[in-house]
Amino acid sequence: MRTTTSAIRVACAQTDPVLGDIAASTAASVDAIRTAADAGADVVVLPECASSGWAFADEAEARPAAQGLDGETIRAWHAEARERDLWVCGGFAELGDDGRIYNSSALVSPDGVESVYRKVHLWNTEHDAFTPGDRGFPVVETPFGRVGMLICYDAWIPESFRSLGLQGADLVLAPSDWVPNPRQPEHLPPSAHIVTMAGAQANQCYVASASRVGTERGTTFIGASIIVDPFGWPLTRPGTDGVDLIWADIDPLGTRESRLADPFNRPLGDRRADAYATGMEDARR
Structure with missing residues (x-):
């Protein structure tokens, strides 16, 4: 990392992947990483399925675009991370050791x-192409704090953020492919921003969500990437609806004590686990 402290510059890069084209999509992500590096980024977040595009009709179509951890995209990201001394978080269609696509x-x-x-x-027709994740929500130690990841629709399920918050995540990185909400009032921010801000505030962590742009099979992606502080407030302008880069300077590790020292409330510490119904089926189903 370029910094000698725990303070970092985190960047969200909006790209327009090409459906099913690993080479073109990876090249676009590498260009974005280099642009972010030139802007001084220490951590670069790329969109969901940045390696291949997203709107696969089914598993058979997704399979040729799926890669293992030794695939072209991860190798390219590692090469950029090594050469430019930074970290990369990006979405990809993963071919698991079990032969399934994630x-x-x-x-x-x-x-x-x-x-x-x-x-x-998984959101909507993603079930036709992907297998739901089977490893929970891992959190890892890094030089700049504890880091966890979510992907797009996960943010709408409060337990996703909570799972990371209870593991002490300081920073959540969220590759996303946000789409327009047909119920969205024009005068309000995207619902994606609202759930991201709420997740950050409720779990007292920074969140950096990078969303793609472009159109695939009639689905338009809105961009609008966002970086949020642990109190739920955006730290910079949102991304546009085109290829774009936003960034903010944060210190997830260095501010750990201060951000958890709210004189009035501690959303995680004030939880009453004994009062919550857990393991219940949704009564509305």
Whole structure:
């Protein structure tokens, strides 16, 4: 890392992957990493399925675009991380050792892959192409604090953020492919921003969500990437609806004590686990 302290510059890079084209999609992500590096980024977050595009019709179509951890995309991200002394978090279609295809994200340092997260909550027709994640929500120690990952729709399920918060995550990185919400009032921010801000505040962690742009098979992606502080407030402008880069300077490790020292409330510490219904089926089903 470029910094000698725990303070870092985290960047969210918006790319427009090409469906099924690993080479073109990876090249776009590498260009974005280099642009972020030139802006002084220590951590670069890329969108969901940045390696291949997202709108696969089914598993058969997704399979040729799926890769293991030794695939072209992860190798390229590692090469950039090593050469530019930074960390990369990006989404990719993962071919698991079990032969299944997962909507995954990798956290890559100059030393290699530090963590892989498989999307737990699949959205809409993703079930046709991907297998739901089977490894929970891992949190790893880094030089700049404890880091966890979510992917897009996971943010709408409060237990996703809570699982990371209870493990002490200081920073959540969230590759995403946000789409327009048909119920979205024009005068309000995207619902993706609202759930991200709420997740950050409720779990007292920084969140950096990078969302893609472009259109695939009639689905338009809104960009609008966002970086949020542990109190739920955006730290910089949101991304546009085109290829873009946003960044913010944060200190997840150095501010750990101060951000948990709210004189009024501690959202994690004030929890009443004994009062919550756990393991229940949704009564509305």
